[in-house]
Amino acid sequence: MFLSVIKKEAKELLQDKGFLALAIIEPIIFILIFGSTFQNSPENISTVIVDMDNSAFSYYAIQGINESDVYNVIDVVNTPLEEQINRANRSEIRAVIYIPKNFSRGINSSETTTIEAYFDSSDFIIYAFLSGAQGEIIRNSLKNITSDIVNDIESEKDYNKRKVDEIKSIFDTIESQISSLEDNFNESERSKEDYTKRVNKTLNNIKAGFNTQLDFFSNAERSISTIVLSLQLLETSNNTQRDGLIGGLQGIQSSFSSIKVSIIGSISELNGASLSGNLSSTTEIIRDKLNTMKDQFYNAEALSRDVNLDLSRLKGAFLAEPILIKEKAIHGEITYFDSLGPGILSFIIFFIALTAPTINIIKEKENNTLYRLSTTPSSGAIIFMGKFLIFLVFGFIEMIFTLFLAVAFYNMRINGSFFATFTILFLVACSAISFGLFISSRIKTIQQGLLVIPMVIVPFFLVSRTFYPGDFLPVYMKYVSYLSPLTFSTHALREVMLKGVALTSVLSDIAVLLLFIFIPLILFIISYRKIKY
Numbered sequence: 146m147f148l149s150v151i152k153k154e155a156k157e158l159l160q161d162k163g164f165l166a167l168a169i170i171e172p173i174i175f176i177l178i179f180g181s182t183f184q185n186s187p188e189n190i191s192t193v194i195v196d197m198d199n200s201a202f203s204y205y206a207i208q209g210i211n212e213s214d215v216y217n218v219i220d221v222v223n224t225p226l227e228e229q230i231n232r233a234n235r236s237e238i239r240a241v242i243y244i245p246k247n248f249s250r251g252i253n254s255s256e257t258t259t260i261e262a263y264f265d266s267s268d269f270i271i272y273a274f275l276s277g278a279q280g281e282i283i284r285n286s287l288k289n290i291t292s293d294i295v296n297d298i299e300s301e302k303d304y305n306k307r308k309v310d311e312i313k314s315i316f317d318t319i320e321s322q323i324s325s326l327e328d329n330f331n332e333s334e335r336s337k338e339d340y341t342k343r344v345n346k347t348l349n350n351i352k353a354g355f356n357t358q359l360d361f362f363s364n365a366e367r368s369i370s371t372i373v374l375s376l377q378l379l380e381t382s383n384n385t386q387r388d389g390l391i392g393g394l395q396g397i398q399s400s401f402s403s404i405k406v407s408i409i410g411s412i413s414e415l416n417g418a419s420l421s422g423n424l425s426s427t428t429e430i431i432r433d434k435l436n437t438m439k440d441q442f443y444n445a446e447a448l449s450r451d452v453n454l455d456l457s458r459l460k461g462a463f464l465a466e467p468i469l470i471k472e473k474a475i476h477g478e479i480t481y482f483d484s485l486g487p488g489i490l491s492f493i494i495f496f497i498a499l500t501a502p503t504i505n506i507i508k509e510k511e512n513n514t515l516y517r518l519s520t521t522p523s524s525g526a527i528i529f530m531g532k533f534l535i536f537l538v539f540g541f542i543e544m545i546f547t548l549f550l551a552v553a554f555y556n557m558r559i560n561g562s563f564f565a566t567f568t569i570l571f572l573v574a575c576s577a578i579s580f581g582l583f584i585s586s587r588i589k590t591i592q593q594g595l596l597v598i599p600m601v602i603v604p605f606f607l608v609s610r611t612f613y614p615g616d617f618l619p620v621y622m623k624y625v626s627y628l629s630p631l632t633f634s635t636h637a638l639r640e641v642m643l644k645g646v647a648l649t650s651v652l653s654d655i656a657v658l659l660l661f662i663f664i665p666l667i668l669f670i671i672s673y674r675k676i677k678y
Contacts, residue, residue, distance in 0.1 A: 171600045178604045178625075189217035190271060190616055192240040193229045196221055200249035206260060206282075206468070210242060215278040230263055233475050234644065239265045239616065240275050242282075259469050266474035267643040268614050269484030279470045476560075476644055483558045486551060487638030488611025491573050491631045493547050496602050498540035498577035499584075502532065506585035507594045529670065533578060540574030560645035568648060569637045572658040576630045579665035586672035605629040610636070630661040 194210060196203050210216050219238065222229070229241040243261040251258035262279065266272040548570065551557040559566055584601065588594045608622065609631035615623055626632045637654035640646045648655075 171596055174600060174604060178607050188214045188617070190215055190240060190275060191238045192216040192218050192242060193232065193238050194218055194221045194242045194244065195226050195229055196223060196244045197246045198244050198248040199223065202249040202252050203244045206244055206248070209284070210282055213278055213282060215274055216240065216242075216282075226263075230475060233263060233265050236265065236267070236640075239268075239271055257469050259471050261471050261473060263473050263475050266476045266479050267484070267639050269479055269481045270612075271614050271616060272474065272479070272484075276472060279472065282470060283468050479558065479643060482555060483643065484639075485611060486557045487642055488606075488609055488631065488635040490547060490551065490570060491609065491634040491638065492602070492606045492611070494540065494544050494570055494573050495577040495605070495631060495634075497543045498536065498574040499581040499602060500598055501539055502536045502578050502581035503585045503588070503594055503598055504591065505536075506532070506582065507588055507591055510585075510589070511591065529582075533582070533666075536578045536581070537575065540578060541571060544570045544574055557642075559642045561641035561647070565641045565648040565651075566638065569634055569641065569651070569655070569658070572655065572662065573630065573634045576658055576661040576665070579662050579669065580630075582669040583665040583672065586669050605631050608632065609634075630658055633657045633661075 192210070194207055196207060207218070207221060211218050226241070226243050229238070232238050233241055241263040243263065245259065245261070248258050248260070260282075262275075262282075264272050264275040544567070548566070552559065580601065584597055585594070588597055606629075608618075608626040608629050610618070610626060611631070615626065618626065633654040637651040637658075640651050640654075641648070
């Protein structure tokens with residue numbers, strides 16, 4: 146009995162050639178889509194650099210950004226920052242690197258300088274890779290910047306060292322001169338002491354000579370006085386001649402008295418003369434000057450050591466972090482759930498809205514219900530409109546329910562209007578119903594439908610850029626992604642839910658979604674007329 150059941154099921158399975166073909170084709174499609182979509186590494190994210198400094202250091206920073214595999218610098222401008230941020234808002238670029246005007250001045254002043262990085266945060270993966278590549282920017286930028294800084298510092302240190310060495314050499318010379326001066330001074334002092342002794346001895350000899358002369362003139366004066374007195378007492382016949390002789394002797398006596406006065410004055414001056422006091426005063430002045438020069442030397446030597454230490458600490462602190470990147474999320478900080486939310490909502494609604502009409506019509510075809518409907522007076526248009534409307538209402542209810550769960554339980558971010566979000570999701574449901582109706586017109590059995598539905602939904606979802614941004618896709622996969630309505634719904638929902646734009650800003654996505662509604666519908670109508678019951 147068990148073997149009979151196995152044979153029966155195997156026979157039925159093998160008889161469905163379409164199911165077997167789909168079972169072989171489906172894994173091939175999945176692997177090709179998955180491998181082509183997720184194989185590339187994140188790189189070449191479109192970036193614009195706003196260089197307001199235009200210096201050698203800003204050029205090094207730009208060169209460092211260009212060397213990064215993550216950033217693809219498409220332009221370097223000197224325009225207002227707001228213009229480039231608006232481009233990022235429109236998703237024309239993903240990152241804006243702003244180099245401020247005083248960038249090089251800060252580096253030259255040994256101060257940490259800041260580069261501002263504005264990242265598009267509407268896609269979490271892109272934002273995460275851009276944010277994670279900051280270290281690479283700094284590392285690449287500092288290759289040349291650090292080299293210049295180190296060269297400048299080494300030159301400055303060598304220059305300062307030479308200057309300090311010159312100062313120390315000068316003070317060494319001063320110190321040597323001071324020592325020599327002290328020796329000379331001591332020798333001079335000893336010489337002057339000997340000289341003073343010799344001078345005093347000479348002065349004493351002079352004073353002794355003056356005293357001898359003074360005694361001589363005193364004796365001579367007394368002798369003349371005696372002679373004059375004798376002559377005055379002598380009576381001669383020629384008194385006139387006597388008086389003339391007395392007058393002459395008295396004149397000589399007066400001269401001797403004047404000489405005595407001069408000798409006495411000279412002796413007094415010699416007695417008051419002294420060299421020891423002046424020499425002592427001069428010695429003290431010289432010693433004070435020498436001590437002052439020594440103090441200046443010691444102070445200058447200590448100051449030179451302090452200057453070298455301060456310079457070293459300053460350069461070391463600056464080199465620890467010469468550049469700081471200040472990151473700013475253009476649309477605010479988002480989580481991975483917020484980034485996936487638009488794509489997940491599109492996928493859930495598209496999956497449910499596509500599965501319901503597909504299974505319904507295939508089941509009616511197997512049960513001949515569709516054939517019985519075709520034999521009624523109702524036209525094909527009425528049958529089509531009835532089915533489309535009921536599935537549209539079903540899809541709308543599923544859309545409201547799914548959005549409610551996402552917001553109520555997980556606080557999914559919706560920065561834009563709920564009306565715009567509802568409109569986009571409603572168009573997703575309509576396109577899914579259209580695809581479901583068309584697929585059901587080409588499928589004969591439920592088994593085939595169960596394989597076709599994931600074969601349509603899974604590739605649509607994988608290439609919709611929900612998990613992997615279009616910036617990272619190979620060129621040919623970017624064109625493949627345009628075949629999925631979920632690509633346009635995910636982009637439109639991200640613009641509305643994360644960036645908060647109006648519905649008018651995503652009219653191009655809405656237009657494409659309308660095409661995904663009408664084209665499958667038209668194909669379904671054409672196929673419906675050819676259905677064989």
